[in-house]
Amino acid sequence: IQEESDFQWTQTDRGSFYYGKFPPTEYVNEKGIQYYNDLINVLLENRVVPVITLYHWDLPQNLQEKFCGWQNVSMVTYFNDYANLCFEKFGDRVKHWITFNSPWSVAVEGFETGEHAPGFKLSGTGAYKAAHNMIKAHSKVWHTYNKNWRNKHKGMVGISLTTEWGEPVDISNQKDIEAAERFVQFNFGWFANPLYNGDYPQIMKEYIGQKSAQQGLGVSRLPTFTSQEKSYIKGTCDFLGVGHFTTRYITNRNFPATQGPSYFTDRDLTELVDPKWPEPESKWLYSVPWGFRRLLNFVKTHYGNPMVFVTENGMSEKMHCAQLCDEWRIQYLKGYTNEMLKAMKDGVNVQGYTAWSLMDKFEWDEGFSERFGLYYVEFRNKNKPRYPKASVQFYKKLISANGFPNVREVEKWHRISTESCSTINQLLAADPLVSHMEMVTEIVVPTVCTLCILISAILLMILLRRQS
Numbered sequence: 001i002q003e004e005s006d007f008q009w010t011q012t013d014r015g016s017f018y019y020g021k022f023p024p025t026e027y028v029n030e031k032g033i034q035y036y037n038d039l040i041n042v043l044l045e046n047r048v049v050p051v052i053t054l055y056h057w058d059l060p061q062n063l064q065e066k067f068c069g070w071q072n073v074s075m076v077t078y079f080n081d082y083a084n085l086c087f088e089k090f091g092d093r094v095k096h097w098i099t100f101n102s103p104w105s106v107a108v109e110g111f112e113t114g115e116h117a118p119g120f121k122l123s124g125t126g127a128y129k130a131a132h133n134m135i136k137a138h139s140k141v142w143h144t145y146n147k148n149w150r151n152k153h154k155g156m157v158g159i160s161l162t163t164e165w166g167e168p169v170d171i172s173n174q175k176d177i178e179a180a181e182r183f184v185q186f187n188f189g190w191f192a193n194p195l196y197n198g199d200y201p202q203i204m205k206e207y208i209g210q211k212s213a214q215q216g217l218g219v220s221r222l223p224t225f226t227s228q229e230k231s232y233i234k235g236t237c238d239f240l241g242v243g244h245f246t247t248r249y250i251t252n253r254n255f256p257a258t259q260g261p262s263y264f265t266d267r268d269l270t271e272l273v274d275p276k277w278p279e280p281e282s283k284w285l286y287s288v289p290w291g292f293r294r295l296l297n298f299v300k301t302h303y304g305n306p307m308v309f310v311t312e313n314g315m316s317e318k319m320h321c322a323q324l325c326d327e328w329r330i331q332y333l334k335g336y337t338n339e340m341l342k343a344m345k346d347g348v349n350v351q352g353y354t355a356w357s358l359m360d361k362f363e364w365d366e367g368f369s370e371r372f373g374l375y376y377v378e379f380r381n382k383n384k385p386r387y388p389k390a391s392v393q394f395y396k397k398l399i400s401a402n403g404f405p406n407v408r409e410v411e412k413w414h415r416i417s418t419e420s421c422s423t424i425n426q427l428l429a430a431d432p433l434v435s436h437m438e439m440v441t442e443i444v445v446p447t448v449c450t451l452c453i454l455i456s457a458i459l460l461m462i463l464l465r466r467q468s
């Protein structure tokens, strides 16, 4: 909180509740309520506005085991109960609610590729079903807020959709242009279109429908909404959260897919990256700032220029030792925020921006190896000390100036930020506790264990030989 309130200008915290603290139905975990009450109060005391995500990929285990989680439509009711409880307990102070963070990741990485929890590989069906239930759950929660709480609390409910931008490889080739549009529709439009326009994107219905028929299925693998559901779902976003990290070049796929049904093959396209883009730190994340402006303009034209909060934007480093001079992150933030400002000049209704992320944290299937934080966290030290990376200084300047005043000033910020980090780097390297701990866990313990095993093996061999 101290680190957040240090960013004097943003004063927002996009944090998420841990759903597991609120087990469904039978009882309410009063300790969980107390924990978040205290947290929200301290945020407000420090003039930090909480923006709360209800679901950032953490389902209570019993809901997964009992109902198969988002594969089951009964999740809609359970999730609504949980959201209603949060509105009741915290809505007097929390005015910005996000139902789901990147439901695309939950659906595709959780139920198609299985890289994320719950690790299912229900290729070609699981992701569509999970998405269908999450869209229904989102709209039910919005209606609950609208009916029961809006007058009293006067807040807003939205969703956060993270997507890559898709750029046609050949902009003079109609097939590539259509393939790039399909890429974005299969990612962002999959969720945004029902919420803003009342149904799945036409192109998804056509492609998945055709493929399902070719595969001998009587009905499409993409579930359908009844007309009642369509009108219930349409218009259930007070604002749109947009997460964005990177871009792909897209070309039409002209050859038939060799695999069976799959979300990826349903799209009939190939994703490419430009070999000139700098080598990424996370394997999927190339810095391509211009894609951000195009995505934001896509949002403006396809969904009636909604109020947009940029909920996630940032980049990682893959390093096991502390390296605080994150020049590449400064370049990334500079490039992406600049493109966002251009999009605002284009008329996109961006009302807020939060960088991803304040601190290094657990990065899902990558564990702690990918660090997205502005602050470095020493995870191996039990006190988890934090150290500002160079980007902290730069980001502070950027947000307090609310943009880029002029080239010389920005160059000065850049210089001061990178100068400051080398001093902290030295301090960190000299931290005796950290280096001592690392030496003990990484070198001394394994070496002593290996030696003990070797010596015992040799002694055993000698003993056996003597006996024989």
Ligand SMILES: CCCCCCCCCCCCC/C=C/[C@@H](O)[C@@H](N)CO[C@@H]1O[C@H](CO)[C@H](O)[C@H](O)[C@H]1O
Pocket (backbone or CB within 6 Å): 101, 102, 105, 113, 162, 163, 164, 243, 264, 265, 284, 312, 356, 363, 364, 372
């Ligand atoms: C026939 C072709 C088969 C191809 C199979 C390829 C599988 C591709 C898997 C897709 C990989 C895309 C990864 C992108 C994910 C991002 O959108 C996602 N990580 C965004 O979520 C936020 O990311 C943050 C940084 O990673 C952070 O994790 C945060 O918590 C997330 O909300």
